[in-house]
Amino acid sequence: MEKRECEFENLEYQRGFGNHFRSEALQGALPNGQNSPLHCPYGLYAEQLSGTAFTTPRKQNFRSWLYRIKPSVGHEPFQLYSSPSLNFAGVIDKDRFLTTPTQLRWKPLECPEHPRDFVHGLFTMCGAGSPFLRHGYMIHIYVANKSMEDCALANADGDFLIVPQQGRLWIKTEFGKLQVCPGEIVVLQLGMRFAIELPDATSRGYILEVFSGHFQLPDLGLIGANGLAEVGEFETPVAWFENKHCEAGFTIFHKFGGQMFSAKQEHSPFNVVAWHGNYAPYKYDLRKFCPVNTVLFDHADPSINTVLTVPSEKPGVAVVDFVVFPPRWSVAEHTFRPPYFHRNCMSEFMGLISGSYEAKAGGFLPGGASLHCCMTPHGVDATTYENTISATSQEPVKVSTNALAFMFESSLTPQVAISAYNSQQRDAEYHQCWSGLNSHFALES
Structure with a gap:
């Protein structure tokens, strides 16, 4: 050896x-x-x-x-x-294969016997x-x-x-x-x-x-x-x-x-x-990827973290992008925190290599995965949202100091393998991570 x-x-x-x-x-x-x-x-x-x-x-x-x-x-x-x-x-x-717009999440697959x-x-x-x-x-x-x-x-x-x-x-x-x-x-x-x-x-x-x-x-x-x-x-x-x-x-x-x-x-x-x-x-x-961040206001689209891409025949549209979320600084000043909730025309499959992803409080484990298809709403879970809006400091913070996450993002809408959908690793309660999002509406801001 x-x-x-x-x-x-x-x-x-x-x-x-x-x-x-x-x-x-x-x-x-x-x-x-x-x-x-x-x-x-x-x-x-x-x-x-x-x-x-x-x-x-x-x-x-x-x-x-x-x-x-x-x-x-x-x-x-x-x-x-x-x-x-x-x-x-x-x-x-x-x-x-089956078609579903529902948000999906899987726990890590276990080692075979x-x-x-x-x-x-x-x-x-x-x-x-x-x-x-x-x-x-x-x-x-x-x-x-x-x-x-x-x-x-x-x-x-x-x-x-x-x-x-x-x-x-x-x-x-x-x-x-x-x-x-x-x-x-x-x-x-x-x-x-x-x-x-x-x-x-x-x-x-x-x-x-x-x-x-x-x-x-x-x-x-x-x-x-x-x-x-x-x-x-x-x-x-x-x-x-x-x-x-x-x-x-x-x-x-x-x-x-x-x-x-x-x-x-x-x-x-x-x-x-x-x-x-x-x-x-x-x-x-x-770990050699050099992120480019927002330095004043608003959040850059995740495409700013593209490592490799396979372009389609349409200019500016990818068949699939490989996007990485490495440890980095969040330095935007006049910016809503956490990032906005989102619906978009791309479909996003996420995986976690190590650590914990900053936009998910729990349930998204190293070796696990999630899938948000075209125009399916997604965003930070309720716990992360409540914890983030309670912060008052606008100081730059280090994001994901020990985490490395990635995303396969595609303009093509995927169908899900039935064996994956019926797998014991699929988290049937994934949707509940947003059920605790409370109304903060007030007539006076």
Whole structure:
């Protein structure tokens, strides 16, 4: 275990977002020049992984060249994979999803009694759109207590943005290795094969799966050149390879069309000796996010805390935003406290990584979640409201000194998985947190 700890905890990374990287695990493994010499060094196979259409404009075109010991095509035919422990739903249908505008909240999912790896630990919460139409998203929660062994998963439906809440993730990918801790996020993009090990025995977290292209950094506009998530704080793995064969075969899980397929192959899927390109997995430490706050009056919209976004065809409208609420200063002077109650055209799925969220007095726990759909009223609970309006000081205060919360916010209205709605973790009394809101109306102000 000590050797494995060293291999994952002292990893080197390449920094940047959307850069064209070059990485080789053996010196000279990358071809020098335009496919010169005629054959790949070390007898490797050349393979291109394209994350966008060939004719996508250059600045939005994502692809990488992989130089591997054996090509990924060397596997048996895919077969539909079914297992009683599979709890994810990949396609919206009337048999597995329902529509409700009611405010929803869930307690954290408990660790399973039986061994479950990442693939079998997926639990679908809600979603909108379709992987067949390449539009929309799904939200899952995962709880796993077993490492993925002699297998890998690739998602042909979209990108996975994973937010671990409890327990580290050791992730092997075709591009190299990543260690992702609670407080960090990782994006494993369309088609990339990966396997997740669990050094802390159990891991729980959230997943945003996006069918509508890839995540990108939001434009800063009038904010200027600095603030929010900085390009140089994103980290991409360096090349690492595994020259390994397994008599029983490696299992390749392939998520396709909302279903899980599997195929066997003799060689490790992580046999890429060198690669170059701008299409690779990456991670980001949310504690490095630089919030931009109001300094005089009114509250800024939560979109000011956007880390990554997937824009839609409508200017200024996102298919989905990933928004973070880190510790920060509340420095507005002439401002209603607490923030206003709200109805809006976006749907908001919130999760809590650590601590307690400042707008919720109780019931919203680390590992839990809430969902407020389009035009459904929401806001601070009664206890938080009463405690806040009793304060007389306008002095700046530190918000959420020990908390880290986030939100998946979408312009698409989600449908809720019936299994999530009927789950014992759903808080059927959530609506009562607002029942104590008293009338403070007075004819004289």
